Every structure is written in structure tokens, then in C-alpha cells.
Amino acid sequence: MLKLYGGAKSRASIVRWYLEELGIPYEFVLIDLQAGEQHQPEFLKLNPMGKVPVIVDGDVVLWESGAILLYLAQVHGELPKDAAAAAQVYQWVLFANSTLTQAMFPAETRDRQLPPLLKGIETALMGQSYILGKDFSVADVALGSMLAYLQMLFQVDLSPYPAVADYVARLQQRPAFQKGLMGARA
């Protein structure tokens, strides 16, 4: 069975959400981040960077939540075959995990960095339910997780961006979101 290594409150929840969406059975292996278990030799064999999430899927050992999401999407036939269409998925996963995440930290620059990005997401969501159009995809897991974290961790007010606020609310209603992203926080 696929193993997912994560902390109690960590980005492993993003992967958990997608595993729940795909209905893939998995074993969650809790790493005690407070105790520094991620820096122990046993864990560093899985991820030399000493960070979660990590998955072990047969012979495949993989870290970085975005890479894991895209791997799962490809293995389970959820990535478009067309290179240009697939690149749209990569674009949003990378945007969520790099540009958007960097704008969330540090706190001193958050108020300046975030508004232009939220405005851009608002524009992209105009007239559509999900970031790539009418259908839910792995790109929504990457982007929706970061937007949900913005609200949960930093209480960012999304009301100036009604399409973004509606989008996050729509994603939060998904059973897999509740089980994966919220359930893992307990």
C-alpha cells in the first residue's frame, strides 16, 4: 500500500486530500516534526532535505508536494495527454507552490505581495467553477490548499475577491477536502 509520511499539521494534508479524491488506499506515517524526526538518518534516506510530505509507492520514493500531486495525477490517468493542456496543470501547481507560497511568507511583505496575485486568480476564475474550467483537477488541489491555508492560518479576507472566495467555499464542501485537508489537522 502507498505510504504517505507527514506531520500532524503539514503539507502532507495536501497530498492526503488528493489521495482521498482519487480513492487511493494509503497508510499515513506520522513524523514527529517537533521532535525532529525528519532529521533522523532513517527519514533522511527517504528525503535528504528532511521535509514532509514524502510518498513511497512501490519502488517510487518522492518528495515535494507538487511533484507528488503531479505523479499521482499521471499514474491515475488524470493528466491531459496534450502537452499544452498538461502544461496548464503544471503552471497552476507550480504557481501555487512557488509564487503564491512565497507571497504568503514573510508576514511583513504579505499585504503587499498577495493582492496582485489574488486579483490574478480572481480574473482566471471568472465564469468558471475550477481553475482550469468546468472540471475539478489536481491543479485545484494545489491552488485550493494554499488559498484555504491563507484563510485558516493567516485569516486573509477573501471578500474583495468574490470568485476566489466562492471557489474556496466550493472546494471546502468536497468530502475529500474535509477528510484530507481538515481531517489531517486533528
Ligand SMILES: N[C@@H](CCC(=O)N[C@@H](CS)C(=O)NCC(=O)O)C(=O)O
Ligand atoms: N515545498 C515543500 C515544502 C515542504 C515543507 O516545508 N514541509 C514542512 C512541513 S509543512 C517540513 O517538513 N518542515 C520540517 C522542517 O523543515 O524541519 C513541499 O511542498 O513539499
